[in-house]
Amino acid sequence: MGTEHLLISPLQFQLTLDRLAHQLVEEHGQFENSALIGIQPRGIQVAAQLRDRIQAILGGVPPRCGDLDITFFRDDFRRQDKPLQAAETNLDFTVEDLRVVLVDDVLFTGRTIRAAMDALLAHGRPATVELAVLVDRRFRRELPIEPKYVGRSVDSLDSQRVKVVWAEQEGTGENRVELINPDPQDG
Secondary structure (H helix, E strand, O other), X not given: OOEEEXXXXXXXXXXXXXXXXXXXXHHHOOOOOEEEEEEOOOHHHHHHHHHHHHHHHHOOOOOEEEEEOOHHHOOOHHHOOOOOOOOOOEOOOOOOOOEEEEEEEEEOOOHHHHHHHHHHHHXXXXXXXXXXXXXXXXXXXXXXXXXXXXEEXXXXXXXXXXXXXXXXXXXXXXXXXXXXXXXXXXX
């Protein structure tokens, strides 16, 4: 299994999401020409949390928020051993001329984001596309993709994993982020 190191504690998790929401409001104002789009599967939770916080900050209508499936836009989808199961795209608005903020939990190689940009274009041509991530694993980028909004930057080894633990999914009661080192016996 490996050893776990706490990267973002439950309190830091909440503060990080609050900070990201404030940065987004500072940049996008009332969000009348902007939208948050969570990348399936793990970015949708971050996007929903940001949507709720932005709504609380603005004291009004929540910003546009949708879910984007990228399954068949990935460059490795034909390399899978088992058939892929597509997730649901839930965009009840067109992205045409909107300032879109793609949202994901962890940025690593950049391939997921590239696939998301390809998938996004099937729904219109946005005015701009920005990226918000909870965790940026900086030193393993395979594509020239950089986030504009970052919760926490982490320098990690290829063999390590970053795991975002959502309380409602894991039944833990608290959201947090862990760095998982591989078990030396597994290597």
